[in-house]
Amino acid sequence: xxxxxxxxxxxxxxxxxxxxxxxxxxxxxxxxxxxxxxxxxxxxxxxxxxxxxxxxxxxxxxxxxxxxxxxxxxxxxxxxxxxxxxxxxxxxxxxxxxxxxxxxxxxxxxxxxxxxxxxxxx
Amino acid sequence: xxxxxxxxxxxxxxxxxxxxxxxxxxxxxxxxxxxxxxxxxxxxxxxxxxxxxxxxxxxxxxxxxxxxxxxxxxxxxxxxxxxxxxxxxxxxxxxxxxxxxxxxxxxxxxxxxxxxxxxxxxxxxxxxxxxxxxxxxxxxxxxxxxxxxxxxxxxxxxxxxxxxxxxxxxxxxxxxxxxxxxxxxxxxxxxxxxxxxxxxxxxxxxxxxxxxxxxxxxxxxxxxxxxxxxxxxxxxxxxxxxxxxxxxxxxxxxxxxxxxxxxxxxxxxxxxxxxxxxxxxxxxxxxxxxxxxxxxxxxxxxxxxxxxxxxxxxxxxxxxxxxxxxxx
Numbered sequence: 001x002x003x004x005x006x007x008x009x010x011x012x013x014x015x016x017x018x019x020x021x022x023x024x025x026x027x028x029x030x031x032x033x034x035x036x037x038x039x040x041x042x043x044x045x046x047x048x049x050x051x052x053x054x055x056x057x058x059x060x061x062x063x064x065x066x067x068x069x070x071x072x073x074x075x076x077x078x079x080x081x082x083x084x085x086x087x088x089x090x091x092x093x094x095x096x097x098x099x100x101x102x103x104x105x106x107x108x109x110x111x112x113x114x115x116x117x118x119x120x121x122x
Numbered sequence: 123x124x125x126x127x128x129x130x131x132x133x134x135x136x137x138x139x140x141x142x143x144x145x146x147x148x149x150x151x152x153x154x155x156x157x158x159x160x161x162x163x164x165x166x167x168x169x170x171x172x173x174x175x176x177x178x179x180x181x182x183x184x185x186x187x188x189x190x191x192x193x194x195x196x197x198x199x200x201x202x203x204x205x206x207x208x209x210x211x212x213x214x215x216x217x218x219x220x221x222x223x224x225x226x227x228x229x230x231x232x233x234x235x236x237x238x239x240x241x242x243x244x245x246x247x248x249x250x251x252x253x254x255x256x257x258x259x260x261x262x263x264x265x266x267x268x269x270x271x272x273x274x275x276x277x278x279x280x281x282x283x284x285x286x287x288x289x290x291x292x293x294x295x296x297x298x299x300x301x302x303x304x305x306x307x308x309x310x311x312x313x314x315x316x317x318x319x320x321x322x323x324x325x326x327x328x329x330x331x332x333x334x335x336x337x338x339x340x341x342x343x344x345x346x347x348x349x350x351x352x353x354x355x356x357x358x359x360x361x362x363x364x365x366x367x368x369x370x371x372x373x374x375x376x377x378x379x380x381x382x383x384x385x386x387x388x389x390x391x392x393x394x395x396x397x398x399x400x401x402x403x404x405x406x407x408x409x410x411x412x413x414x415x416x417x418x419x420x421x422x423x424x425x426x427x428x429x430x431x432x433x434x435x436x437x438x439x440x441x442x443x444x445x446x447x448x449x450x
Contacts, residue, residue, distance in 0.1 A: 072212060
Protein backbone atom coordinates (compact mmCIF):
# COMPACT_ATOMS: atom_id res chain seq x y z
CA UNK A 1 0.00 0.00 0.00
CA UNK A 2 0.76 3.68 0.17
CA UNK A 3 3.65 4.00 -2.20
CA UNK A 4 2.25 7.50 -2.47
CA UNK A 5 2.28 8.60 1.15
CA UNK A 6 4.90 10.35 3.20
CA UNK A 7 5.14 11.81 6.69
CA UNK A 8 7.55 14.54 5.70
CA UNK A 9 5.13 17.32 6.39
CA UNK A 10 5.59 17.49 10.13
CA UNK A 11 1.96 17.18 11.10
CA UNK A 12 1.70 13.67 9.78
CA UNK A 13 1.33 11.53 6.74
CA UNK A 14 -0.01 13.00 3.54
CA UNK A 15 -0.26 11.63 0.00
CA UNK A 16 2.46 12.59 -2.45
CA UNK A 17 1.22 10.73 -5.51
CA UNK A 18 1.05 12.21 -8.96
CA UNK A 19 -2.51 13.39 -8.34
CA UNK A 20 -1.19 16.03 -5.94
CA UNK A 21 -0.28 19.05 -8.06
CA UNK A 22 2.55 21.34 -7.06
CA UNK A 23 2.78 23.72 -9.99
CA UNK A 24 1.91 27.27 -9.15
CA UNK A 25 -1.02 28.52 -11.16
CA UNK A 26 -2.54 31.92 -11.59
CA UNK A 27 -5.64 32.40 -9.49
CA UNK A 28 -7.84 35.40 -9.06
CA UNK A 29 -8.46 35.10 -5.34
CA UNK A 30 -6.84 37.91 -3.36
CA UNK A 31 -4.74 38.72 -6.38
CA UNK A 32 -4.72 42.37 -5.40
CA UNK A 33 -3.29 41.94 -1.89
CA UNK A 34 0.43 42.53 -2.29
CA UNK A 35 3.13 40.52 -0.55
CA UNK A 36 4.96 42.23 2.32
CA UNK A 37 8.23 41.20 3.93
CA UNK A 38 8.25 41.56 7.72
CA UNK A 39 11.17 42.64 9.92
CA UNK A 40 11.05 42.56 13.72
CA UNK A 41 13.32 44.21 16.31
CA UNK A 42 13.48 41.60 19.06
CA UNK A 43 14.41 44.07 21.78
CA UNK A 44 16.07 47.42 22.22
CA UNK A 45 19.69 47.31 21.12
CA UNK A 46 19.13 44.78 18.32
CA UNK A 47 18.64 45.27 14.60
CA UNK A 48 15.37 44.53 12.87
CA UNK A 49 15.59 41.00 11.47
CA UNK A 50 13.63 39.46 8.61
CA UNK A 51 11.07 36.99 9.98
CA UNK A 52 8.83 36.12 7.03
CA UNK A 53 6.16 37.53 4.79
CA UNK A 54 2.42 38.04 4.57
CA UNK A 55 -0.24 39.47 2.29
CA UNK A 56 -2.16 42.60 3.24
CA UNK A 57 -4.27 45.16 1.41
CA UNK A 58 -2.20 48.14 2.57
CA UNK A 59 0.79 49.17 4.70
CA UNK A 60 -1.18 49.76 7.88
CA UNK A 61 -3.02 46.44 7.71
CA UNK A 62 0.31 44.76 7.00
CA UNK A 63 1.71 46.06 10.30
CA UNK A 64 -1.36 44.85 12.21
CA UNK A 65 -1.26 41.43 10.56
CA UNK A 66 2.49 41.19 11.22
CA UNK A 67 1.84 41.78 14.91
CA UNK A 68 -0.67 38.92 15.01
CA UNK A 69 1.38 36.50 12.93
CA UNK A 70 4.92 37.17 14.17
CA UNK A 71 4.75 38.66 17.70
CA UNK A 72 2.21 36.70 19.77
CA UNK A 73 4.71 36.19 22.61
CA UNK A 74 6.73 39.38 23.07
CA UNK A 75 9.00 38.50 20.16
CA UNK A 76 9.40 42.13 19.24
CA UNK A 77 9.27 45.79 20.21
CA UNK A 78 9.14 47.20 16.67
CA UNK A 79 7.95 45.98 13.28
CA UNK A 80 8.87 47.06 9.77
CA UNK A 81 6.92 45.93 6.74
CA UNK A 82 7.97 46.55 3.15
CA UNK A 83 6.42 45.43 -0.08
CA UNK A 84 8.41 42.54 -1.48
CA UNK A 85 8.22 44.15 -4.90
CA UNK A 86 10.11 47.19 -3.53
CA UNK A 87 13.15 45.18 -2.40
CA UNK A 88 16.23 45.29 -4.57
CA UNK A 89 18.58 42.40 -3.85
CA UNK A 90 22.02 41.27 -4.92
CA UNK A 91 22.40 37.81 -6.37
CA UNK A 92 22.54 35.34 -3.49
CA UNK A 93 25.35 33.41 -5.12
CA UNK A 94 28.49 33.24 -2.97
CA UNK A 95 30.60 33.32 -6.09
CA UNK A 96 28.93 36.48 -7.27
CA UNK A 97 31.52 38.92 -8.68
CA UNK A 98 29.94 41.60 -6.47
CA UNK A 99 31.55 40.01 -3.43
CA UNK A 100 34.75 38.86 -5.11
CA UNK A 101 36.82 42.02 -4.37
CA UNK A 102 36.51 41.49 -0.61
CA UNK A 103 37.76 37.92 -0.95
CA UNK A 104 41.28 38.88 -2.01
CA UNK A 105 41.77 41.77 0.44
CA UNK A 106 43.06 39.64 3.26
CA UNK A 107 44.96 42.61 4.69
CA UNK A 108 41.60 44.01 5.85
CA UNK A 109 41.46 41.34 8.54
CA UNK A 110 43.40 41.51 11.83
CA UNK A 111 44.66 37.95 11.38
CA UNK A 112 46.71 39.12 8.36
CA UNK A 113 49.29 40.66 10.71
CA UNK A 114 51.85 38.60 12.62
CA UNK A 115 52.49 40.12 16.01
CA UNK A 116 54.74 38.34 18.55
CA UNK A 117 52.85 36.56 21.34
CA UNK A 118 54.53 38.64 24.04
CA UNK A 119 53.21 41.99 22.86
CA UNK A 120 50.56 42.78 25.50
CA UNK A 121 46.97 43.91 24.90
CA UNK A 122 47.09 43.31 21.15
CA UNK B 123 17.77 37.81 2.81
CA UNK B 124 14.92 36.22 0.96
CA UNK B 125 12.95 38.16 -1.58
CA UNK B 126 10.18 35.78 -2.57
CA UNK B 127 9.26 37.63 -5.71
CA UNK B 128 12.80 37.28 -7.00
CA UNK B 129 13.24 33.57 -6.61
CA UNK B 130 14.13 32.67 -10.16
CA UNK B 131 17.75 32.41 -11.23
CA UNK B 132 18.90 35.22 -13.47
CA UNK B 133 19.16 34.71 -17.20
CA UNK B 134 22.46 33.59 -18.60
CA UNK B 135 23.29 31.34 -15.65
CA UNK B 136 25.88 28.56 -16.01
CA UNK B 137 24.93 25.18 -17.46
CA UNK B 138 22.77 22.80 -15.46
CA UNK B 139 25.55 20.35 -14.64
CA UNK B 140 27.66 22.93 -12.84
CA UNK B 141 24.56 24.31 -11.08
CA UNK B 142 23.66 20.81 -9.93
CA UNK B 143 27.22 20.33 -8.74
CA UNK B 144 27.10 23.48 -6.68
CA UNK B 145 23.69 22.55 -5.26
CA UNK B 146 24.99 19.10 -4.28
CA UNK B 147 28.04 20.65 -2.64
CA UNK B 148 25.86 23.02 -0.62
CA UNK B 149 23.72 20.11 0.61
CA UNK B 150 26.79 17.96 1.35
CA UNK B 151 28.33 20.77 3.40
CA UNK B 152 25.08 21.02 5.43
CA UNK B 153 24.66 24.59 4.24
CA UNK B 154 21.18 25.92 3.60
CA UNK B 155 19.57 26.37 0.21
CA UNK B 156 18.01 29.83 -0.04
CA UNK B 157 15.10 30.97 -2.23
CA UNK B 158 17.01 32.44 -5.13
CA UNK B 159 19.54 29.62 -5.40
CA UNK B 160 19.29 27.28 -8.34
CA UNK B 161 17.69 24.01 -7.25
CA UNK B 162 16.65 20.82 -9.06
CA UNK B 163 13.02 20.90 -10.14
CA UNK B 164 12.28 17.77 -8.09
CA UNK B 165 13.65 19.41 -4.95
CA UNK B 166 11.49 22.48 -5.48
CA UNK B 167 8.35 20.46 -6.23
CA UNK B 168 8.84 18.15 -3.27
CA UNK B 169 9.30 21.12 -0.96
CA UNK B 170 6.27 23.02 -2.27
CA UNK B 171 4.12 19.91 -1.79
CA UNK B 172 5.53 19.16 1.65
CA UNK B 173 5.34 22.74 2.96
CA UNK B 174 1.89 23.36 1.46
CA UNK B 175 0.46 20.18 2.96
CA UNK B 176 2.04 21.01 6.28
CA UNK B 177 0.47 24.48 6.10
CA UNK B 178 -2.92 22.99 5.17
CA UNK B 179 -2.65 20.65 8.18
CA UNK B 180 -2.10 23.59 10.51
CA UNK B 181 -5.08 25.47 9.09
CA UNK B 182 -7.44 22.48 9.05
CA UNK B 183 -6.02 21.57 12.47
CA UNK B 184 -7.75 24.63 13.92
CA UNK B 185 -11.14 22.95 13.46
CA UNK B 186 -11.18 19.91 15.78
CA UNK B 187 -10.17 22.02 18.77
CA UNK B 188 -11.98 25.12 17.58
CA UNK B 189 -15.17 23.11 18.03
CA UNK B 190 -14.61 23.36 21.82
CA UNK B 191 -13.88 27.08 22.04
CA UNK B 192 -17.41 27.99 23.09
CA UNK B 193 -17.77 24.95 25.33
CA UNK B 194 -14.50 25.18 27.27
CA UNK B 195 -15.40 24.85 30.97
CA UNK B 196 -13.82 28.06 32.29
CA UNK B 197 -12.48 31.43 31.15
CA UNK B 198 -8.95 30.16 31.84
CA UNK B 199 -9.41 27.12 29.63
CA UNK B 200 -11.08 29.21 26.96
CA UNK B 201 -8.21 31.71 26.87
CA UNK B 202 -5.66 28.87 26.61
CA UNK B 203 -7.56 27.10 23.84
CA UNK B 204 -8.04 30.35 21.93
CA UNK B 205 -4.29 31.03 22.12
CA UNK B 206 -3.59 27.52 20.91
CA UNK B 207 -5.96 27.68 17.96
CA UNK B 208 -4.54 31.10 17.06
CA UNK B 209 -1.05 29.57 17.08
CA UNK B 210 -2.18 26.93 14.58
CA UNK B 211 -3.28 29.73 12.27
CA UNK B 212 0.09 31.40 12.79
CA UNK B 213 1.92 28.17 11.96
CA UNK B 214 -0.05 27.89 8.76
CA UNK B 215 0.93 31.47 7.88
CA UNK B 216 4.67 30.86 8.52
CA UNK B 217 4.49 27.83 6.26
CA UNK B 218 2.54 29.46 3.42
CA UNK B 219 5.13 32.23 3.61
CA UNK B 220 7.91 29.64 3.17
CA UNK B 221 6.04 27.99 0.28
CA UNK B 222 5.78 31.34 -1.48
CA UNK B 223 9.56 31.70 -1.51
CA UNK B 224 9.51 28.70 -3.87
CA UNK B 225 7.20 30.42 -6.32
CA UNK B 226 3.90 29.06 -5.02
CA UNK B 227 0.89 31.32 -4.62
CA UNK B 228 -0.88 31.30 -1.26
CA UNK B 229 -4.42 31.75 -2.58
CA UNK B 230 -3.78 29.10 -5.20
CA UNK B 231 -2.61 26.62 -2.54
CA UNK B 232 -5.82 27.23 -0.59
CA UNK B 233 -7.87 26.66 -3.74
CA UNK B 234 -6.09 23.34 -4.28
CA UNK B 235 -6.83 22.29 -0.71
CA UNK B 236 -10.51 23.11 -1.12
CA UNK B 237 -10.71 21.36 -4.46
CA UNK B 238 -9.17 18.26 -2.85
CA UNK B 239 -6.12 18.39 -5.06
CA UNK B 240 -3.76 18.88 -2.13
CA UNK B 241 -4.11 17.05 1.17
CA UNK B 242 -3.66 17.61 4.89
CA UNK B 243 -2.77 15.28 7.73
CA UNK B 244 -5.23 12.41 8.20
CA UNK B 245 -5.30 12.99 11.96
CA UNK B 246 -7.65 15.96 11.58
CA UNK B 247 -10.33 13.80 9.99
CA UNK B 248 -11.30 12.40 13.39
CA UNK B 249 -13.95 14.15 15.50
CA UNK B 250 -13.41 15.71 18.94
CA UNK B 251 -16.25 14.00 20.81
CA UNK B 252 -15.59 15.26 24.34
CA UNK B 253 -13.60 18.01 26.02
CA UNK B 254 -10.98 15.42 27.02
CA UNK B 255 -10.13 15.22 23.30
CA UNK B 256 -8.71 18.74 23.56
CA UNK B 257 -6.23 17.52 26.16
CA UNK B 258 -5.37 14.34 24.30
CA UNK B 259 -4.78 16.24 21.05
CA UNK B 260 -2.32 18.50 22.86
CA UNK B 261 -0.57 15.58 24.50
CA UNK B 262 -0.52 12.93 21.74
CA UNK B 263 -1.15 14.70 18.43
CA UNK B 264 1.05 17.69 19.19
CA UNK B 265 3.54 15.36 20.86
CA UNK B 266 3.80 13.35 17.66
CA UNK B 267 4.02 16.57 15.66
CA UNK B 268 6.94 17.69 17.83
CA UNK B 269 8.79 14.42 17.09
CA UNK B 270 8.26 15.05 13.37
CA UNK B 271 8.98 18.76 13.44
CA UNK B 272 12.09 19.12 15.59
CA UNK B 273 14.31 17.44 12.94
CA UNK B 274 12.74 19.69 10.29
CA UNK B 275 14.38 22.67 12.00
CA UNK B 276 17.52 21.35 10.24
CA UNK B 277 15.85 21.12 6.83
CA UNK B 278 18.22 21.99 4.01
CA UNK B 279 15.78 24.62 2.76
CA UNK B 280 16.41 27.81 4.76
CA UNK B 281 12.92 29.36 4.87
CA UNK B 282 11.32 26.03 5.87
CA UNK B 283 13.90 25.41 8.60
CA UNK B 284 13.39 28.91 9.99
CA UNK B 285 9.60 28.52 9.97
CA UNK B 286 9.96 25.21 11.81
CA UNK B 287 12.12 26.76 14.54
CA UNK B 288 9.34 29.27 15.15
CA UNK B 289 6.69 26.52 15.14
CA UNK B 290 8.62 24.26 17.51
CA UNK B 291 9.02 27.04 20.07
CA UNK B 292 5.23 27.21 20.28
CA UNK B 293 4.43 23.48 20.13
CA UNK B 294 5.86 22.96 23.59
CA UNK B 295 3.09 25.15 25.03
CA UNK B 296 0.56 23.11 23.07
CA UNK B 297 1.70 19.80 24.49
CA UNK B 298 2.04 21.04 28.05
CA UNK B 299 -1.40 22.70 28.17
CA UNK B 300 -2.91 19.42 26.94
CA UNK B 301 -1.13 17.30 29.50
CA UNK B 302 -2.01 19.69 32.32
CA UNK B 303 -5.66 19.61 31.24
CA UNK B 304 -5.59 15.80 31.38
CA UNK B 305 -3.90 15.78 34.80
CA UNK B 306 -6.68 18.03 36.05
CA UNK B 307 -9.38 15.73 34.67
CA UNK B 308 -7.65 12.62 36.04
CA UNK B 309 -7.79 14.26 39.47
CA UNK B 310 -11.53 14.78 39.08
CA UNK B 311 -14.49 12.40 39.08
CA UNK B 312 -14.68 8.80 37.82
CA UNK B 313 -16.70 10.10 34.91
CA UNK B 314 -13.95 12.57 33.99
CA UNK B 315 -11.29 9.85 34.20
CA UNK B 316 -13.41 7.65 31.93
CA UNK B 317 -13.63 10.52 29.44
CA UNK B 318 -9.84 10.82 29.35
CA UNK B 319 -9.39 7.06 28.88
CA UNK B 320 -11.96 7.03 26.10
CA UNK B 321 -10.20 9.89 24.32
CA UNK B 322 -6.82 8.12 24.65
CA UNK B 323 -8.38 4.93 23.22
CA UNK B 324 -9.60 6.82 20.16
CA UNK B 325 -6.50 8.97 19.48
CA UNK B 326 -3.61 6.59 20.23
CA UNK B 327 -3.56 4.63 16.98
CA UNK B 328 -4.25 7.61 14.70
CA UNK B 329 -1.35 9.38 16.46
CA UNK B 330 1.00 6.50 15.58
CA UNK B 331 -0.21 6.66 11.98
CA UNK B 332 0.90 10.31 11.82
CA UNK B 333 4.46 9.10 11.26
CA UNK B 334 3.49 7.55 7.95
CA UNK B 335 3.96 4.07 6.47
CA UNK B 336 6.69 1.71 7.68
CA UNK B 337 10.18 2.31 6.31
CA UNK B 338 10.10 -0.68 3.96
CA UNK B 339 6.99 0.82 2.37
CA UNK B 340 8.15 4.43 2.15
CA UNK B 341 9.90 4.81 -1.20
CA UNK B 342 9.97 8.60 -1.20
CA UNK B 343 12.09 8.75 1.91
CA UNK B 344 15.50 7.97 0.39
CA UNK B 345 15.47 10.94 -1.98
CA UNK B 346 14.16 13.26 0.72
CA UNK B 347 16.89 12.07 3.09
CA UNK B 348 19.53 12.71 0.40
CA UNK B 349 18.17 16.21 -0.10
CA UNK B 350 18.23 16.95 3.61
CA UNK B 351 14.50 17.63 3.81
CA UNK B 352 13.82 14.50 5.85
CA UNK B 353 16.19 13.66 8.67
CA UNK B 354 14.92 10.47 10.31
CA UNK B 355 12.91 7.53 9.02
CA UNK B 356 9.20 7.13 9.79
CA UNK B 357 9.76 4.09 12.03
CA UNK B 358 12.60 5.79 13.87
CA UNK B 359 10.41 8.77 14.76
CA UNK B 360 7.44 6.54 15.63
CA UNK B 361 9.63 4.54 18.01
CA UNK B 362 10.94 7.71 19.61
CA UNK B 363 7.37 8.90 20.16
CA UNK B 364 6.26 5.62 21.76
CA UNK B 365 9.27 5.56 24.09
CA UNK B 366 8.62 9.14 25.15
CA UNK B 367 4.88 8.69 25.62
CA UNK B 368 4.61 5.44 27.60
CA UNK B 369 6.01 6.85 30.87
CA UNK B 370 3.81 9.94 30.43
CA UNK B 371 0.76 7.66 30.17
CA UNK B 372 1.82 5.81 33.31
CA UNK B 373 2.21 9.05 35.22
CA UNK B 374 -1.20 10.17 34.03
CA UNK B 375 -2.78 6.86 35.01
CA UNK B 376 -4.24 5.96 31.62
CA UNK B 377 -3.86 2.74 29.64
CA UNK B 378 -2.63 2.88 26.07
CA UNK B 379 -4.98 0.67 24.00
CA UNK B 380 -2.38 -1.86 22.83
CA UNK B 381 -2.14 -5.28 24.52
CA UNK B 382 1.16 -5.92 22.72
CA UNK B 383 2.86 -2.84 24.14
CA UNK B 384 5.81 -4.03 26.26
CA UNK B 385 9.23 -2.80 27.28
CA UNK B 386 11.96 -4.80 25.55
CA UNK B 387 14.86 -4.73 28.00
CA UNK B 388 17.36 -6.24 25.55
CA UNK B 389 16.53 -3.80 22.77
CA UNK B 390 16.20 -0.87 25.15
CA UNK B 391 12.90 0.20 23.62
CA UNK B 392 9.17 -0.55 23.63
CA UNK B 393 7.61 -3.08 21.31
CA UNK B 394 4.11 -2.30 20.10
CA UNK B 395 1.29 -3.92 18.13
CA UNK B 396 0.54 -3.80 14.42
CA UNK B 397 -0.93 -0.59 13.02
CA UNK B 398 -4.12 -0.88 10.96
CA UNK B 399 -2.81 0.61 7.73
CA UNK B 400 -6.08 -0.16 5.97
CA UNK B 401 -7.80 2.36 8.23
CA UNK B 402 -5.06 4.89 7.55
CA UNK B 403 -5.52 4.41 3.83
CA UNK B 404 -9.31 4.81 4.14
CA UNK B 405 -9.09 8.01 6.14
CA UNK B 406 -6.46 9.58 3.93
CA UNK B 407 -8.43 8.82 0.80
CA UNK B 408 -11.40 10.75 2.09
CA UNK B 409 -13.43 8.19 4.00
CA UNK B 410 -12.59 9.41 7.49
CA UNK B 411 -15.42 10.55 9.73
CA UNK B 412 -14.79 14.27 9.22
CA UNK B 413 -13.14 14.75 5.82
CA UNK B 414 -16.14 16.36 4.16
CA UNK B 415 -16.90 18.64 7.12
CA UNK B 416 -13.32 19.93 7.38
CA UNK B 417 -13.06 20.88 3.73
CA UNK B 418 -16.59 22.30 3.57
CA UNK B 419 -15.83 24.60 6.48
CA UNK B 420 -12.58 25.78 4.89
CA UNK B 421 -14.49 26.46 1.68
CA UNK B 422 -17.13 28.44 3.57
CA UNK B 423 -14.41 30.49 5.30
CA UNK B 424 -12.97 31.41 1.92
CA UNK B 425 -16.25 32.09 0.12
CA UNK B 426 -18.35 33.66 2.89
CA UNK B 427 -15.57 36.05 3.86
CA UNK B 428 -14.55 37.00 0.35
CA UNK B 429 -16.42 40.30 0.71
CA UNK B 430 -14.07 41.30 3.56
CA UNK B 431 -10.93 40.78 1.52
CA UNK B 432 -12.52 42.55 -1.43
CA UNK B 433 -13.64 45.49 0.72
CA UNK B 434 -10.17 45.83 2.26
CA UNK B 435 -8.60 45.82 -1.18
CA UNK B 436 -11.10 48.43 -2.40
CA UNK B 437 -10.38 50.61 0.63
CA UNK B 438 -6.63 50.30 0.05
CA UNK B 439 -6.99 51.18 -3.61
CA UNK B 440 -9.06 54.26 -2.74
CA UNK B 441 -6.51 55.49 -0.23
CA UNK B 442 -3.40 54.47 -2.14
CA UNK B 443 -0.82 57.16 -1.45
CA UNK B 444 2.82 56.26 -1.93
CA UNK B 445 2.07 53.28 -4.11
CA UNK B 446 0.27 53.73 -7.38
CA UNK B 447 -2.28 50.95 -7.70
CA UNK B 448 -2.34 47.95 -5.46
CA UNK B 449 -1.39 45.11 -7.72
CA UNK B 450 1.84 43.48 -6.64
